[in-house]
Amino acid sequence: MSLNVDDEIQWLTETILPEILKNGRLVDNYSESELNTFKVGSIAINIIGVEEAFMLTQCYRATINFEYAGEQQMRKFVVKKTPKIPKEAYDETQFGDLFYNEISFYTEILPILQKLSNGNFAAPKYYYSENKPMSAILILGDFGEDGWSVTKKRFGLSLEHARIAVKFLGRFHGFGYALKINQRERFDQLTSQFRDSRYAAESIGADWDLSMKTAIKRAGLATRTYQPEVDKDFIKKFQQLTCSYLGFGRQRVAPKEPLAILCHGDFLRNNVAYKYDTDSSGNPLEIMMFDYQTMRLSSPMIDLTVFLAVSVLADVRYKNFDSLFDDYCNALFASFKENSQQPLPEFLNRENLLKEYVLYLPFSLSISASFLMFLVDPPAITLEDMLNSVIPEEEIIQRNMTQGGEIVDREIAHQMLEMFELSRLHNVQIDEGIDNSDWVDSAIF
Numbered sequence: 001m002s003l004n005v006d007d008e009i010q011w012l013t014e015t016i017l018p019e020i021l022k023n024g025r026l027v028d029n030y031s032e033s034e035l036n037t038f039k040v041g042s043i044a045i046n047i048i049g050v051e052e053a054f055m056l057t058q059c060y061r062a063t064i065n066f067e068y069a070g071e072q073q074m075r076k077f078v079v080k081k082t083p084k085i086p087k088e089a090y091d092e093t094q095f096g097d098l099f100y101n102e103i104s105f106y107t108e109i110l111p112i113l114q115k116l117s118n119g120n121f122a123a124p125k126y127y128y129s130e131n132k133p134m135s136a137i138l139i140l141g142d143f144g145e146d147g148w149s150v151t152k153k154r155f156g157l158s159l160e161h162a163r164i165a166v167k168f169l170g171r172f173h174g175f176g177y178a179l180k181i182n183q184r185e186r187f188d189q190l191t192s193q194f195r196d197s198r199y200a201a202e203s204i205g206a207d208w209d210l211s212m213k214t215a216i217k218r219a220g221l222a223t224r225t226y227q228p229e230v231d232k233d234f235i236k237k238f239q240q241l242t243c244s245y246l247g248f249g250r251q252r253v254a255p256k257e258p259l260a261i262l263c264h265g266d267f268l269r270n271n272v273a274y275k276y277d278t279d280s281s282g283n284p285l286e287i288m289m290f291d292y293q294t295m296r297l298s299s300p301m302i303d304l305t306v307f308l309a310v311s312v313l314a315d316v317r318y319k320n321f322d323s324l325f326d327d328y329c330n331a332l333f334a335s336f337k338e339n340s341q342q343p344l345p346e347f348l349n350r351e352n353l354l355k356e357y358v359l360y361l362p363f364s365l366s367i368s369a370s371f372l373m374f375l376v377d378p379p380a381i382t383l384e385d386m387l388n389s390v391i392p393e394e395e396i397i398q399r400n401m402t403q404g405g406e407i408v409d410r411e412i413a414h415q416m417l418e419m420f421e422l423s424r425l426h427n428v429q430i431d432e433g434i435d436n437s438d439w440v441d442s443a444i445f
Contacts, residue, residue, distance in 0.1 A: 003058055005045050008079075012062060013040045016128060016139065025127050026075065027068050034069045041065035041072075048078075050378035053150065053270045056093060058083050061142055076142035077127065082135050090134055092205050097195040098293035099136035103129045104193045105292035106140075112190060116179065122148075122288035140290075148273035148288060155375040156313040157269060159320055161284050164274070165307060166328040168287045169267060173300040174335025176262040177348065182340050191262055191297040198294065199250040207396055212245045214400035215370035217444045221401075222409035223416040230420045236445070238416065241431050242366040244439035251434050252363050255297040258347045259356060265294030267303040269311040269375075301356045304328060305364035310372055314414040321418075329353060358428040361419040369412045373404035 017040055020026045048059040062077045082095045090096075106126035113121045125141035151157060157165070180187040220235045242248050264271070271291040274284040296302075308317050308324070317324070329350045336344060423430055 003045075003047060003060065003081075005047075008045055008060070008062075009043045012043055012064070012079075017064065017066065020128050020139070021068070023128070025125075027073065029069070031069075037067065037069050039067045041067065053154070054374045054378055055270070056083075056095075056098070057081060061144075076145050078124070078140050078142050080138045080140070082137075087134060088205070092201065092208065094197050094201065095136055096131060096133070097197040097200065099129070099131045099138060100195050101193075101197055101295050102138055102291070102293045103131060105295055106138075108193065109190055109292075109295075112186070117175065122286075124290055143273055143288070143290070147275050149276070150273050151269055154269060154378075155311060155372065157311050157316070159316050161274065162308070162312050162316060162320075162324060163327055164284050164287050165267075165272060165311075166304065166324050167331040168289075169264075169300075169303055169307065170328040170331030170333075171335040172264075172289075173261055173303070174332040175339050177332075177336050177345075178339035178342075180261065181342065181345070187262075194296050196250075196296065197265075199246055199253065201246065204245055207391060209245065210393060210396050211400050212366070212370055213243050213442070213444045214397050216243050216366060218401050218409070219365060219369040219412045219416060220445065222413040226410050226413040227417040230417050234420050234423070235416065236443075237431060238362055238365070238419070239443040239445060240440045241434060241436055242362050243443035244436065245366075247436065247439050248366070248434060249363070252360065253296065253298045253302055256299065256433075258345070259299050259352070260297050261300050263296055263298045263300060263303050264289055264292065265296045265298070265302065266291065267307045299356055299360060300332075301353070301360040302363065305357060305360045306367055309361075309364035309368040309415055310375070313411055314418070318414065318418060325354065325357070326350075355426055355428050358419070358422045358426055359430065359432060361415070361422065362430050365412065365415045365419060368415055370400070372411060373400070373408045376404035376407050 017026065018038070021030060021035070021038055022032075024030050042065045044063040046061045046063075048055070048061065058081045060079055062079055064075045064077065066073055066075075082090070082099070085093075106123075106129070110121070110123055110126070114123075124143045127141065128137070128139040130137050151161060176187070179190075216239050220239050223230050223235055224232070267289065272287050272289055275286040277283040277285055332353075333344055333348070336342075336348065419430065422428070
């Protein structure tokens with residue numbers, strides 16, 4: 001079921017644009033006395049499809065032409081809306097919490113970050129939002145107007161793209177640590193607003209549970225096929241550790257001191273945009289984050305491991321891991337010193353961060369095993385249709401075992417190998433800090 005463009009144009013014209021005008025965000029010189037001069041002209045809508053990004057929400061770009069106070073003006077929006085799905089699926093997806101986090105970011109957190117960073121924190125402009133029991137909306141400026149764009153590749157980013165991303169992430173986390181040490185009350189104010197948008201539910205639907213367990217099984221089988229040198233007991237430990245989506249996820253992302261910091265929570269290609277050199281070389285110069293629905297207080301490694309697992313393939317990640325990790329650490333350390341004017345605290349060193357990285361590899365591999373297939377081979381139907389469909393168990397298993405084909409199998413197998421090697425090299429037990437006694441026997445091998 002796709003969006004009805006005519007309905008969206010009517011909704012924007014009659015409901016949303018007058019509201020954005022009145023809240024003072026549509027024009028800089030709004031005056032109530034000029035309200036009757038506002039006239040909406042043409043509206044062009046371009047739906048953002050799965051060929052650009054696989055998303056939980058329905059998104060489109062809207063180019064708005066209007067007249068105000070005798071002047072012709074234009075605005076470009078990105079409109080994000082929840083799909084029309086049954087309440088059970090809506091609650092299971094936690095759309096209410098996802099939009100709460102993102103709305104809070106733009107209305108409360110971003111202004112603070114902009115002030116503390118002297119206006120140097122790049123983010124889309126906020127126009128409008130609402131969050132109701134069965135529907136949520138967020139309207140932002142189209143950052144394409146300012147020269148930002150998502151990569152044409154949905155996965156397998158180049159080394160140059162990866163370097164810019166990890167350096168930015170290091171600066172972001174370093175800024176957070178500086179804020180945490182110098183302004184602890186402000187830091188707590190920022191992070192206390194987040195809602196757990198993934199693991200707060202008491203249970204998940206049977207289809208989702210089966211999908212996750214099957215993805216974990218696929219990772220094990222792929223490893224035995226393409227990376228047979230990985231110890232079988234290690235593979236089994238990974239599967240027993242991660243086969244409970246809620247149990248493992250809830251424990252792993254829980255904030256633990258002293259490394260707990262402000263995290264994006266879903267830092268990957270779908271949620272970043274680049275600026276490029278104008279010389280046609282295609283070289284990326286800058287990067288910014290968007291889509292703040294999964295913001296949380298957690299280990300910085302939830303951001304770094306997920307980005308390198310889902311957005312970068314082994315031929316880049318494995319060959320350049322040490323230099324990429326150094327890029328991240330050096331950016332983090334420099335950002336902390338610059339923003340805090342203090343020496344690095346004892347806990348914030350490369351060795352501790354590297355061990356933390358290894359500890360979070362089961363988390364990133366479980367995400368990669370269940371999500372990379374949608375990037376490699378996007379489904380032909382919308383998420384709305386998927387969530388409104390009744391899919392037989394056999395079809396769920398078949399999809400999660402085969403979608404994306406050999407590309408996915410080889411990649412998740414290599415991620416298992418990397419985790420195995422790093423775990424041994426740095427003497428890190430991947431199940432450290434996790435009590436999986438409640439689900440250890442539910443893994444599908």
